[in-house]
Amino acid sequence: MTSLFLHADINNCYASIFRIFKPELNGVPLVVLSNNDGSIIARSQEAKDLGIQMGQPFFEAKPIIDKYQVRVYSSNYPLFHDMSTRFHRTLGTFSLHQEIYSIDEGFLDLGNFYQTNLQQYGADIKRTVWKWLGLPICVGIAPTKTLAKLANRIAKKSKKAQGVLVLNQPAHITAALKITDVGDVWGIGRQYATKLRNFGVLTAWDLANVNDAFAKKHLTIVGLRIVKELRGEACADLEIEPPAKKGICTRRSFGQPVMSLDLLQEAVATYMTRSAFKLRKQKSRCSQLSVFVETNPFNPNQAQYNNCKTIQLPVPTNSTLELVSYALTALKAIYREGYKYKKAGVLLDDISPATAMQGNIFDTIDRGKHLDLMQTLDLLSSKMGSGLVKVAKEGMEKSWKMRQDYSTPCYTTRLEDILVVR
Amino acid sequence: MNKVKNADTVHWILLGYDAETKLPLFSSYVKAGFPSPAEDYAEERISLLNFLSGNPTATFYVLLEGDSMIDFNLFEGDLLVIDRSLEVRSGDIILANLDNEFTVKMLEITESGARLVPGNKKYAPVTITKNSELELLVWGVVRGIARRFRK
Numbered sequence: 001m002t003s004l005f006l007h008a009d010i011n012n013c014y015a016s017i018f019r020i021f022k023p024e025l026n027g028v029p030l031v032v033l034s035n036n037d038g039s040i041i042a043r044s045q046e047a048k049d050l051g052i053q054m055g056q057p058f059f060e061a062k063p064i065i066d067k068y069q070v071r072v073y074s075s076n077y078p079l080f081h082d083m084s085t086r087f088h089r090t091l092g093t094f095s096l097h098q099e100i101y102s103i104d105e106g107f108l109d110l111g112n113f114y115q116t117n118l119q120q121y122g123a124d125i126k127r128t129v130w131k132w133l134g135l136p137i138c139v140g141i142a143p144t145k146t147l148a149k150l151a152n153r154i155a156k157k158s159k160k161a162q163g164v165l166v167l168n169q170p171a172h173i174t175a176a177l178k179i180t181d182v183g184d185v186w187g188i189g190r191q192y193a194t195k196l197r198n199f200g201v202l203t204a205w206d207l208a209n210v211n212d213a214f215a216k217k218h219l220t221i222v223g224l225r226i227v228k229e230l231r232g233e234a235c236a237d238l239e240i241e242p243p244a245k246k247g248i249c250t251r252r253s254f255g256q257p258v259m260s261l262d263l264l265q266e267a268v269a270t271y272m273t274r275s276a277f278k279l280r281k282q283k284s285r286c287s288q289l290s291v292f293v294e295t296n297p298f299n300p301n302q303a304q305y306n307n308c309k310t311i312q313l314p315v316p317t318n319s320t321l322e323l324v325s326y327a328l329t330a331l332k333a334i335y336r337e338g339y340k341y342k343k344a345g346v347l348l349d350d351i352s353p354a355t356a357m358q359g360n361i362f363d364t365i366d367r368g369k370h371l372d373l374m375q376t377l378d379l380l381s382s383k384m385g386s387g388l389v390k391v392a393k394e395g396m397e398k399s400w401k402m403r404q405d406y407s408t409p410c411y412t413t414r415l416e417d418i419l420v421v422r
Numbered sequence: 423m424n425k426v427k428n429a430d431t432v433h434w435i436l437l438g439y440d441a442e443t444k445l446p447l448f449s450s451y452v453k454a455g456f457p458s459p460a461e462d463y464a465e466e467r468i469s470l471l472n473f474l475s476g477n478p479t480a481t482f483y484v485l486l487e488g489d490s491m492i493d494f495n496l497f498e499g500d501l502l503v504i505d506r507s508l509e510v511r512s513g514d515i516i517l518a519n520l521d522n523e524f525t526v527k528m529l530e531i532t533e534s535g536a537r538l539v540p541g542n543k544k545y546a547p548v549t550i551t552k553n554s555e556l557e558l559l560v561w562g563v564v565r566g567i568a569r570r571f572r573k
Contacts, residue, residue: 023524086480090479093479133479412483418501419524420484420487421486421517421524421526422488422524
């Protein structure tokens with residue numbers, strides 16, 4: 001076996017991040033709420049032990065939360081993002097080849113580390129992340145990404161592993177596969193798991209031993225790759241360059257239901273401004289945009305209405321002014337009076353690099369001027385904070401803005417928010 | 423690239439250190455005219471962050487309040503630069519977590535435990551031994567400070 005991958009992830013990521021800056025939360029049950037404080041998206045171990053479920057609506061868990069004095073926090077994405085960046089940077093000091101898989105998970109390629117004491121190396125990584133950042137992580141090391149993830153899963157549960165598990169001996173891999181439920185294999189969703197159980201495939205070991213034709217027939221080619229990876233045959237390499245974003249979407253729920261076109265326009269203009277900024281940041285243009293609105297599907301007593309409007313742009317653009325104007329046109333086309341809107345969003349599509357410029361003889365827009373204006377706008381935002389100069393349609397009040405009743409300081413990204421100590 | 427010595431035998435090369443201070447690939451582009459004779463001699467500009475910390479990934483800032491550290495020339499309003507990657511030594515000024523509260527003090531490691539020493543005679547040092555009820559966690563070492571005279 002030549003290939004070797006390491007998978008690391010932060011234990012109870014969001015809860016652990018809060019604990020760095022609020023040590024009084026150690027050992028105390030805590031939950032983190034989604035955007036808008038709607039549902040529970042992260043739990044500390046203590047909160048998990050109380051039976052609070054992932055994704056559970058906040059109001060539903062409220063009785064348990066009150067009874068056991070569970071601490072509740074709104075999401076703090078600026079803080080999460082910064083700590084996640086630090087986590088990945090720290091991991092990146094241990095191998096040249098790194099994949100940032102998600103906010104709290106990463107892979108390293110340890111293909112050249114054949115002379116290294118892997119158990120020791122994994123423990124060093126765990127200890128370093130703990131020391132530098134105060135974040136608890138677990139580490140799995142194995143010949144394929146799928147097995148590395150599986151090793152990590154066991155490392156989290158097993159006391160003996162102490163958070164680091166190396167699976168590079170066939171006997172150890174077999175034992176690990178046998179104690180892993182088929183539904184817990186990376187990439188096997190709930191539906192596939194049910195299907196597999198009906199065929200008598202109950203564990204990861206069973207799955208590794210199905211024949212290729214079976215895997216391809218019932219799990220498609222993607223499933224076959226999972227099966228091969230479980231057998232120790234690496235099918236997936238690190239994704240080092242994140243694939244260019246195919247669509248840029250900004251989509252959020254409102255703090256309170258919105259009925260008027262005016263307020264919806266404010267929200268859509270704000271989301272579009274954000275998306276256009278992202279588009280320019282990755283030096284792209286788009287030639288298609290969609291706007292959508294939704295009512296609250298969880299409120300059955302309310303009249304429901306969802307709609308989406310897509311506009312093909314005559315000339316690819318990344319100008320906020322142009323995009324906002326098109327977005328508002330699209331919104332007008334789908335807005336219906338009398339509904340309580342819960343969510344709106346914009347999606348930029350058909351994205352191309354900003355260098356390739358295809359002219360259009362009917363183009364009436366002074367693109368040079370827009371470009372200058374956008375550059376100035378971005379510069380002002382980066383120097384003096386975003387939101388200083390904005391499109392008038394974005395509005396000043398933003399009464400629809402997301403609700404964050406349990407917010408915390410941005411300890412690492414805003415000077416006025418840093419810890420004060422004596 | 424920096425080589426870091428670690429207490430536990432392993433030496434590794436830290437690749438991510440300078441990620442925050444990248445050199446531009448082309449610092450000026452030339453359409454017509456003459457290329458700058460200084461182009462090939464471009465060096466990275468001095469970074470206060472690197473001076474104060476050296477490891478931005480493990481660096482955090484806190485603001486000092488009160489007068490408990492004035493004898494160490496640390497005053498209210500000072501921005502403390504905490505480098506968590508430093509191994510703590512006796513005599514370091516540290517950000518400690520004492521029974522779930524943050525405090526900045528000088529750490530003295532003694533045979534029986536540790537002492538947190540304030541820089542002001544008005545306050546008494548706190549002694550922590552193995553048997554004491556108090557729990558002490560070193561959050562990070564204060565590596566430097568930043569202070570402004572004009573805003």
